[in-house]
Amino acid sequence: MALECINGKILHVDLTKRTTWVEEPPESFYRTYGGGSAMGLTYILKETPKGIDAFDPANVMTFFTGMPTGLLISGQSRISVNAKSPLTGAIGDSQSGGFFPARLKHAGFDGIVVRGKAASPVYLWINEGEVEIRDAAHLWGKQTHESEELIKQELKDTNVQILQIGPAGENKVRFAAIISMMNRANGRTGMGAVMGSKNLKAIVVQGALRKKAADPKALTELFLRGTKRIPDTPSSHGLHVDGTAGGVGWQNFTGGLPTRNYNEGQFEGHETIGGDVMTNTILVKRDTCFSCTIRCKRVVETEYKGIKVEGRFGGPEYETIGTFGSYCAISDLSAIALANQMCNQNGLDTITCGATIAWAMESFEKGQLTLEDTGGIDLHFGNADAMLKMVELIAKREGFGNILAEGSAKASKIIGRGTEDNLATAKGQEAPAHMPQVKRSMGLIYAVNPFGADHTQTEHDGSIEETAGEDARLRMSQIGMTNFIKPGVIDKERSKLVAVTQKVLSCVDMMGLCSFVWGVGWVLYFPAELVEMLRAVTGWDLSMEDVFEYGERRINLLRAFNMREGFTRKDDDLAPKFFRPLQGTGPSKGIHYTREEFEGMKDEYYRLMGWDIQTGNPTPEKLAELKLDWVVEVM
Numbered sequence: 020m021a022l023e024c025i026n027g028k029i030l031h032v033d034l035t036k037r038t039t040w041v042e043e044p045p046e047s048f049y050r051t052y053g054g055g056s057a058m059g060l061t062y063i064l065k066e067t068p069k070g071i072d073a074f075d076p077a078n079v080m081t082f083f084t085g086m087p088t089g090l091l092i093s094g095q096s097r098i099s100v101n102a103k104s105p106l107t108g109a110i111g112d113s114q115s116g117g118f119f120p121a122r123l124k125h126a127g128f129d130g131i132v133v134r135g136k137a138a139s140p141v142y143l144w145i146n147e148g149e150v151e152i153r154d155a156a157h158l159w160g161k162q163t164h165e166s167e168e169l170i171k172q173e174l175k176d177t178n179v180q181i182l183q184i185g186p187a188g189e190n191k192v193r194f195a196a197i198i199s200m201m202n203r204a205n206g207r208t209g210m211g212a213v214m215g216s217k218n219l220k221a222i223v224v225q226g227a228l229r230k231k232a233a234d235p236k237a238l239t240e241l242f243l244r245g246t247k248r249i250p251d252t253p254s255s256h257g258l259h260v261d262g263t264a265g266g267v268g269w270q271n272f273t274g275g276l277p278t279r280n281y282n283e284g285q286f287e288g289h290e291t292i293g294g295d296v297m298t299n300t301i302l303v304k305r306d307t308c309f310s311c312t313i314r315c316k317r318v319v320e321t322e323y324k325g326i327k328v329e330g331r332f333g334g335p336e337y338e339t340i341g342t343f344g345s346y347c348a349i350s351d352l353s354a355i356a357l358a359n360q361m362c363n364q365n366g367l368d369t370i371t372c373g374a375t376i377a378w379a380m381e382s383f384e385k386g387q388l389t390l391e392d393t394g395g396i397d398l399h400f401g402n403a404d405a406m407l408k409m410v411e412l413i414a415k416r417e418g419f420g421n422i423l424a425e426g427s428a429k430a431s432k433i434i435g436r437g438t439e440d441n442l443a444t445a446k447g448q449e450a451p452a453h454m455p456q457v458k459r460s461m462g463l464i465y466a467v468n469p470f471g472a473d474h475t476q477t478e479h480d481g482s483i484e485e486t487a488g489e490d491a492r493l494r495m496s497q498i499g500m501t502n503f504i505k506p507g508v509i510d511k512e513r514s515k516l517v518a519v520t521q522k523v524l525s526c527v528d529m530m531g532l533c534s535f536v537w538g539v540g541w542v543l544y545f546p547a548e549l550v551e552m553l554r555a556v557t558g559w560d561l562s563m564e565d566v567f568e569y570g571e572r573r574i575n576l577l578r579a580f581n582m583r584e585g586f587t588r589k590d591d592d593l594a595p596k597f598f599r600p601l602q603g604t605g606p607s608k609g610i611h612y613t614r615e616e617f618e619g620m621k622d623e624y625y626r627l628m629g630w631d632i633q634t635g636n637p638t639p640e641k642l643a644e645l646k647l648d649w650v651v652e653v654m
């Protein structure tokens with residue numbers, strides 16, 4: 020294979036038959052699908068039977084890197100995991116960074132396709148092209164740090180990279196995460212539960228098969244150019260200094276910090292849980308992903324009521340501080356850091372976990388849940404002990420935790436009593452900590468995104484409002500966005516922002532890139548440099564048009580899966596809460612969507628995407644335009 024940035028090899032695993040084989044696709048496969056979830060969907064759409072349960076062994080699961088993964092440039096070591104989601108019933112999609120994605124590439128494979136279910140727990144051992152399915156019965160039931168140690172001892176190698184599930188995945192908690200390095204998570208859409216349903220405890224990789232860019236000199240120049248920018252670029256320097264948690268204060272100032280289960284936009288306790296507080300109190304180190312100079316990851320050490328929070332479990336991101344903090348009205352940073360640690364030990368998505376507990380807290384405050392339901396746990400807002408107890412019970416699926424392990428949308432169906440009115444979800448997935456009432460474009464992307472509410476799939480409003488800095492304006496103009504959007508106003512320009520930036524960020528995802536470096540916020544590079552980088556990596560004559568086409572192809576593949584499962588326009592919706600005026604204090608008080616403006620945004624978005632406005636689904640013509648004719652056939 021002429022392309023030196025990839026291995027040209029995809030590993031196939033049939034757990035039922037306990038067999039593996041290697042596929043060597045032609046370069047045209049990489050040229051068309053790029054990597055990540057677009058590649059994964061080419062297998063899932065063809066092989067996963069329509070309408071199956073997400074825990075059926077026939078639910079094909081894919082793990083794909085991108086073409087730049089494992090090369091020496093910031094923000095390239097990411098992996099996408101896909102399968103039908105047990106949380107939403109739609110396509111599942113989740114990315115994570117760290118060192119595993121680069122090491123998988125160095126171990127000789129660009130991606131893995133997993134089918135079937137092992138008769139007993141196993142793990143996959145991939146060592147420089149050699150593959151073994153090994154027994155994992157002794158690892159079953161172990162938390163991530165325990166399995167990590169046991170696997171390293173067993174393989175006599177402390178330097179292997181491990182992607183694994185914890186007890187939550189084994190117990191099929193519907194929002195179970197896949198964890199690497201004990202602190203990085205493929206968190207969203209329950210991919211850890213799918214791994215658990217397959218009796219696949221872990222994937223372990225080792226290797227030094229370094230890949231090369233087509234133009235190494237150009238890539239190095241780009242790497243150094245970005246690195247030199249960090250001290251003078253407030254957004255990337257801020258991300259380095261205070262991590263994503265540095266956003267807490269600003270979000271609160273704008274009335275956009277979801278508080279008490281998304282009923283308010285300002286939290287009175289925000290001053291004790293922000294990134295600056297973390298930096299000045301419990302932060303002991305800044306960590307990074309393979310070859311990234313930003314180093315935005317947190318390492319914290321603290322203690323909550325005698326329980327140690329250890330550095331190896333990382334530290335809470337902005338989202339985690341939101342869901343376990345302001346969503347639950349908890350202002351104790353150590354309690355939040357402990358919740359983060361427990362999620363990383365057990366393999367839980369911190370967003371859905373914290374948000375589901377917040378939903379239960381609101382239901383409890385309204386008397387829709389009682390002490391009898393919760394097993395005697397006082398689930399009032401602000402009760403950190405109760406929040407931590409629920410994390411433990413959810414991971415074990417014990418007591419009331421067994422109901423919350425379904426996620427808030429499914430739990431509300433079990434409980435009823437009006438609790439569905441308290442949901443803050445889209446397509447059954449809990450909303451991240453960026454409020455659609457304040458960042459008005461978020462509501463649209465939460466609704467139309469194929470895998471439910473997700474804040475990384477569109478550019479955030481501030482980048483294209485009149486107050487945006489010069490760099491932000493230049494970035495937007497490079498992707499054809501030259502008009503400002505007016506804060507709070509819902510018009511066609513807003514739908515355009517979502518449609519255009521979703522395509523760019525979709526390309527970022529499928530290429531295995533970090534959206535801080537190459538996407539949302541564009542803290543280090545410009546869109547034109549994304550094209551420059553992809554050209555240096557592949558040697559192909561790529562343009563911004565190709566970036567749009569790649570991104571659009573991925574979105575259409577994901578949407579096609581949902582279409583086949585019966586999803587239509589009516590599923591592109593937000594929970595009723597988002598149509599009610601926000602309570603509390605601050606500039607967002609009283610804001611909400613009207614049904615009319617929300618449906619109008621969707622009409623314009625579908626039009627811009629070239630989809631059927633009545634159904635919200637891709638048309639055969641659009642699929643053909645994207646070289647996806649085969650999708651029409653497999654539908």
Ligand code: SF4
Nearest residue numbers: 094308311313315533
């Ligand atoms: S910006 Fe942060 S999350 Fe992204 S690659 Fe760098 S260290 Fe990892």
